[in-house]
Amino acid sequence: RQIEECRNALISMCQEHFPKQFKRLQSIPGVKERAASAIIAETGADMKPFEKATNVSSG
Structure with a gap:
């Protein structure tokens, strides 16, 4: 139940x-x-630090 409450709060x-x-x-x-x-x-709402889409997914 707590996990679901946390997910709902994040949303x-x-x-x-x-x-x-x-x-x-x-x-x-x-x-x-x-x-x-x-x-x-995980990434924040500002995607400007990621020059390309592959920068978000690269490890």
């Missing part, structure tokens, strides 16, 4: 603080609320 925070980015991420096929919130949590 709410993304909707409140990063609505444009949150919605835009969900326009990617296969990316829904949970994945979009995880992407924002």
